[in-house]
Amino acid sequence: DAKTTQPTSMDCAEGRAANLPCNHSTISGNEYVYWYRQIHSQGPQYIIHGLKNNETNEMASLIITEDRKSSTLILPHATLRDTAVYYCIVRVARLIIQGAQKLVFGQGTRLTINP
Amino acid sequence: GAVVSQHPSWVICKSGTSVKIECRSLDFQATTMFWYRQFPKQSLMLMATSNEGSKATYEQGVEKDKFLINHASLTLSTLTVTSAHPEDSSFYICSARPVRTGEQYFGPGTRLTVT
Numbered sequence: 001d002a003k004t005t006q007p008t009s010m011d012c013a014e015g016r017a018a019n020l021p022c023n024h025s026t027i028s029g030n031e032y033v034y035w036y037r038q039i040h041s042q043g044p045q046y047i048i049h050g051l052k053n054n055e056t057n058e059m060a061s062l063i064i065t066e067d068r069k070s071s072t073l074i075l076p077h078a079t080l081r082d083t084a085v086y087y088c089i090v091r092v093a094r095l096i097i098q099g100a101q102k103l104v105f106g107q108g109t110r111l112t113i114n115p
Numbered sequence: 116g117a118v119v120s121q122h123p124s125w126v127i128c129k130s131g132t133s134v135k136i137e138c139r140s141l142d143f144q145a146t147t148m149f150w151y152r153q154f155p156k157q158s159l160m161l162m163a164t165s166n167e168g169s170k171a172t173y174e175q176g177v178e179k180d181k182f183l184i185n186h187a188s189l190t191l192s193t194l195t196v197t198s199a200h201p202e203d204s205s206f207y208i209c210s211a212r213p214v215r216t217g218e219q220y221f222g223p224g225t226r227l228t229v230t
Contacts, residue, residue: 036221043119043208043221044159087158102149103210103219105159 004088009110018075020109022088025069030092033064034103035073037084044087044105047073078113085110118142119211121222128199128229136194136225138209144189145211149219150182153206165192189214199229 005023012018024033032051036044048055048062050071055062061074075082087108118141128134138148146167151159163179165171165186173179183195192211196203210221 038159041206041224041226043121043210043223046218046220085158102161102164104161105151107158 004090004106006086006088006106006109008107009112011112011114012075012078014080014113014115015077018078018082018111018113020073020075020086020088020111021070022073023070024088024090027068027090028092031090032092033062033068033071034089034091035060035062036087036089036103036105037082038087038108039081039084047086078111080113080115083111083113117213117218117220119209119220119222121207121209121225123225124223125226126228128227130200130229131198133195133197134199134227136196136207136209136227138192138194138211138222140190140211140213140220143211143213145192146189146214147212148186148192149210149212150184150192150194151208151210153208153224159208162194196227199227201229203227204229 032049034049035047038044048057048060050062050064064071085108087105089103120139122137148165150162152162153159161174162177163171163173163184165184167186167189171184181197186192206224206226208224210219212219
């Protein structure tokens, strides 16, 4: 899996948009960008993933640069419950070999939403 | 949909005893399950990948005789920490991947404390 680089921590005011950057300059053509988050003492929660087009769901938006070397996760209206560690992971998505494509977590970004 | 449960959610055991942790996919069948370990203020570290009906694949540095993994059915995988020691105290998290998809869903985690 390609390596990702994220800021260690970020702060955001409640109600504002939280923009979390991720650098993945060595991403391969068949690798997707996945975002998970982990609220304290819970298992990781899937947020969104994408290949090259921007994606949006009920939780967030994912903006991937044209060269795919970086991306930004956007939480449009952050709430206190969005305080968590956010992980950006790149890997192939299509199941090719059973047991492959494991998710390898980096250090993530600790996002704190302030009232 | 795609709910993964773990049991127990927390356990305290004496040094030298063995502890079994269960991971179940509640509403889907999972041919592949993953076990992670997370120490305080650190990221998740993949311990092993298990495929239903076959032996688990352990990551480098993980003792297979100490962390016994059984994936006997498409909805259940177990992790047994044998002869536990205080340094095995950690947050253990499982995840499951549905048949024929690349997504991965995480359980809520099990906090193990060895005294």
